[in-house]
Amino acid sequence: MNALVKRKSERGLWLEQVPVPKIGPTEVLIRVDRTGICGTDLHIYNWDRWAQQTIPVPMVVGHEFVGEIIEVGSMVSDFHAGHIVSGEGHVVCGHCRNCMAGRRHLCAETKGIGVNRPGAFAEYIALPQTNVWLHEHGLGRDTKSIFDPLGNAVHTALSFDVLGEDVLITGAGPIGCMACAVVKHAGARYIIVTDVNEYRLELAQKMGATCTVNPKHESLDDIREKLNMREGFDVGLEMSGNPNAFRQMLAQMCHGGKIAMLGIPSEDISIDWNQVVFNMITIKGIYGREMYETWYKMTVMIQSGLDISPVITHRFDYTNFEKGFEVMNTGQCGKVILYWNQ
Ligand code: NAD
Numbered sequence: 001m002n003a004l005v006k007r008k009s010e011r012g013l014w015l016e017q018v019p020v021p022k023i024g025p026t027e028v029l030i031r032v033d034r035t036g037i038c039g040t041d042l043h044i045y046n047w048d049r050w051a052q053q054t055i056p057v058p059m060v061v062g063h064e065f066v067g068e069i070i071e072v073g074s075m076v077s078d079f080h081a082g083h084i085v086s087g088e089g090h091v092v093c094g095h096c097r098n099c100m101a102g103r104r105h106l107c108a109e110t111k112g113i114g115v116n117r118p119g120a121f122a123e124y125i126a127l128p129q130t131n132v133w134l135h136e137h138g139l140g141r142d143t144k145s146i147f148d149p150l151g152n153a154v155h156t157a158l159s160f161d162v163l164g165e166d167v168l169i170t171g172a173g174p175i176g177c178m179a180c181a182v183v184k185h186a187g188a189r190y191i192i193v194t195d196v197n198e199y200r201l202e203l204a205q206k207m208g209a210t211c212t213v214n215p216k217h218e219s220l221d222d223i224r225e226k227l228n229m230r231e232g233f234d235v236g237l238e239m240s241g242n243p244n245a246f247r248q249m250l251a252q253m254c255h256g257g258k259i260a261m262l263g264i265p266s267e268d269i270s271i272d273w274n275q276v277v278f279n280m281i282t283i284k285g286i287y288g289r290e291m292y293e294t295w296y297k298m299t300v301m302i303q304s305g306l307d308i309s310p311v312i313t314h315r316f317d318y319t320n321f322e323k324g325f326e327v328m329n330t331g332q333c334g335k336v337i338l339y340w341n342q
């Protein structure tokens, strides 16, 4: 089968022939239909320090996908050939305290698809049945292909009650933009999104932001004054990983404000801890998705009108993957999708 392989310890990915994976008794084989390019895949493509330290070479990469089950192992009874499914990208151990208690997203032994084990940028992928999400009928196929990052957005956005609250989102990448649509759907009052990239601020506007702010040119204080928001933001969603963005967020929170932090900092972030202590701020780190409450919420929110489709701005055949990574590197895009099965 064709697959995008990190073959060498250098920049790039290579379209190669690799064997179709063999499934064990508790696994399913999925024919991949569409895949999303994640920021993680871009790190692997660009071969930055994180990727060099994390990815064993060779590795089939990619983890955001939708596809059709074509074969199931002898002990699989819940899934059948023909089912349209996505994969939860985190494979957990199943027997640690957190896993046994049903808190699988907190497993310390988590392995990543397309990071620590063969991924989805391929014509076929084998997955444990415990990592398969069966889609409801009627959701768009492109939307199904990005349930994994939508799950990051939903997990973060629903970490704290947003009904009637004022929400600050720092970072209007694909996940920040989806989070914007999610908190709007969940009943937030004002949603302010910051980014230093104008293309992405426009996208956030399309996804339901009350207003957007480029901190290079505008200040959050001015926006708050315009909206008559005297007490600061109730909920903050940090989705940039940028130290300045996080510091700006901390300074804008109300007393008792709550921050969910998804963005992965690329460097140490020093903050004014007095703001955290005296303003009694809660900061919660977010990793991945809750298994499978987040997946359930994604499905029912889309069924009840959440539309994240504007976040998908580019579509390419997988043989044109270089173009996909190129546009990702420019930042002039939302989500980029690769088609595998036309
Ligand atoms: P992205 O890199 O596409 O988006 C980040 C955005 O932050 C960019 O648009 C960038 O312009 C913006 N930004 C940079 N400096 C800024 C500043 N000073 N103020 C405001 N915005 C600024 O990433 P994404 O795919 O949307 O993911 C969002 C973040 O979440 C990334 O940091 C990613 O690594 C992280 N992530 C975490 C998890 C997890 O499980 N914790 C999973 C997926 C992604």
Ligand code: ZN
Residues within 6 Å of the ligand: 092, 093, 094, 095, 096, 097, 098, 099, 106, 107, 108, 109
């Ligand atoms: Zn575990």
